Amino acid sequence: MNTTPPTVDEQQPAPDENHIIAERRDKLTKLRQAGVPFPNDFIPTHLAADLHDHYDGFNKEELASKKIGVKVAGRMVLKRVMGKASFATIQDRSGQIQFYISDDITGVDVHAAFKHWDLGDIIAAEGHLFKTNKGELSVECSTLRLLSKSLRPLPDKFHGLADQELKYRQRYVDLIVNPESRNTFLARSKDIVEDAYPGDVVGLFDTGNFKIGDTLTEGEKFYFTGIPTFSPEIFKELVNKDPMKTKQLEKGIQQLTDEGVAQLFTQFGGNKKIIGCVGDLQFEVIQYRLLQEYGAACEFRTLPFYKACWLTSTDKNKLNDFLRYKQQNAAEDKDGSPVYLAQSEWFLNTEITNNPDITFHFTNEVNK
Numbered sequence: 001m002n003t004t005p006p007t008v009d010e011q012q013p014a015p016d017e018n019h020i021i022a023e024r025r026d027k028l029t030k031l032r033q034a035g036v037p038f039p040n041d042f043i044p045t046h047l048a049a050d051l052h053d054h055y056d057g058f059n060k061e062e063l064a065s066k067k068i069g070v071k072v073a074g075r076m077v078l079k080r081v082m083g084k085a086s087f088a089t090i091q092d093r094s095g096q097i098q099f100y101i102s103d104d105i106t107g108v109d110v111h112a113a114f115k116h117w118d119l120g121d122i123i124a125a126e127g128h129l130f131k132t133n134k135g136e137l138s139v140e141c142s143t144l145r146l147l148s149k150s151l152r153p154l155p156d157k158f159h160g161l162a163d164q165e166l167k168y169r170q171r172y173v174d175l176i177v178n179p180e181s182r183n184t185f186l187a188r189s190k191d192i193v194e195d196a197y198p199g200d201v202v203g204l205f206d207t208g209n210f211k212i213g214d215t216l217t218e219g220e221k222f223y224f225t226g227i228p229t230f231s232p233e234i235f236k237e238l239v240n241k242d243p244m245k246t247k248q249l250e251k252g253i254q255q256l257t258d259e260g261v262a263q264l265f266t267q268f269g270g271n272k273k274i275i276g277c278v279g280d281l282q283f284e285v286i287q288y289r290l291l292q293e294y295g296a297a298c299e300f301r302t303l304p305f306y307k308a309c310w311l312t313s314t315d316k317n318k319l320n321d322f323l324r325y326k327q328q329n330a331a332e333d334k335d336g337s338p339v340y341l342a343q344s345e346w347f348l349n350t351e352i353t354n355n356p357d358i359t360f361h362f363t364n365e366v367n368k
Contacts, residue, residue, distance in 0.1 A: 049094035120150030232276025
C-alpha cells in the first residue's frame with residue numbers, strides 16, 4: 001500500500017493549456033466583433049515605481065485631500081473579484097501597482113467586463129490615488145480599458161518560471177514573471193552604450209542608408225558577400241491612381257521594398273515601376289499599406305515575365321547595347337543593377353546562347 005502523500009501536481013492537475021488558449025481566442029473573437037480589439041490611443045502619464053516613490057509616504061487622509069489624478073497601464077498579474085468591487089495588480093516596465101474597480105466608481109458594465117479578463121491581459125486605467133485600509137497605494141479607477149488580450153497563460157504565480165530550458169526558449173515569459181531576470185536585462189541594456197559584443201542585440205537609427213545584409217565596422221577593410229535575392233515569380237506594373245500622390249507613392253514603395261516586402265524594378269529608359277513578388281497576397285498587402293500608411297492609391301497590372309536575371313559583363317559596350325536593344329525586357333533593380341526580365345525559359349536560354357559575353361545571374365548576390 002502506497003502511503004506517500006500526493007504531490008501538488010497530483011492534488012491539482014494543471015489545466016490544459018490548449019483549452020485555455022482556445023477559451024481566450026474565443027474571447028478575442030468576441031472583442032473583434034464588438035469593435036476595436038487593440039486600441040492604441042491610451043497614453044500613460046505615470047509609471048508604477050514613480051507613484052510609489054512619490055506617494056508611499058502619504059497617509060490615507062493626505063491622499064484623499066490631494067485627489068491626485070493618474071493614468072497607468074500594464075500587464076495584469078493578480079486579480080481578486082469580490083462582488084461589487086475587485087482588485088487587480090498590474091505590472092509596467094518599472095514595477096507594480098494595484099487597481100481598485102467598483103460598480104459605483106468604475107461602472108457596472110465595465111466591472112462586469114473586467115471579471116472576464118485574464119491574467120496576462122494588458123489593461124489601462126485613469127483615476128485617483130488612494131490607500132486601502134491596509135495601507136497599500138492603489139488607483140481608484142474611474143475608467144478602465146482592455147488594451148491587449150493575452151492568449152497564453154502566465155506561469156503559476158507561486159512557482160514562477162523555474163524550468164531552466166523554458167527560461168531560454170521563452171525568454172519573453174522569463175522577463176515578464178521574474179523580476180531578477182528583468183532587472184538584469186535592463187541593467188545590461190543601460191551599461192552597454194558604446195561597446196557591443198557577439199550576441200548583443202543593438203538598435204540603430206536608420207535614415208534609409210542601411211540595407212539587409214550590410215556589415216558595419218569601425219574602419220576595418222573587409223568584405224562580406226551580401227544576402228542573396230532570388231528572382232520573383234510574379235511581376236506586375238505599379239499604376240498610380242492619383243497623380244497628386246506621386247511623391248507619397250514613390251516614397252512608400254521605396255520603403256516597403258527596403259523592408260523586403262517585395263522587389264522593385266524600373267524599366268530601362270523609362271519610369272515604369274515593376275513590382276516582383278512570390279505570391280499574389282503580397283500585392284494585396286502592398287496595396288493596403290500604401291493606402292493606409294502613405295495615402296497613395298494604386299493598382300497592379302500583370303506582366304508576362306517569367307524570371308529576373310541580373311547582368312554583368314567585362315565588355316560594358318556590349319552590355320549597354322543589349323539593354324538598349326531589349327528595352328521592353330530590360331530594367332534596373334532598386335540598387336541600379338541591370339536586370340533582364342525573361343518572358344519564358346525559351347527566351348532566356350536563347351539570350352544566354354546569343355550573348356556569350358554577358359553573364360546572366362539568377363541571384364543579385366554578385367552585385368552586393
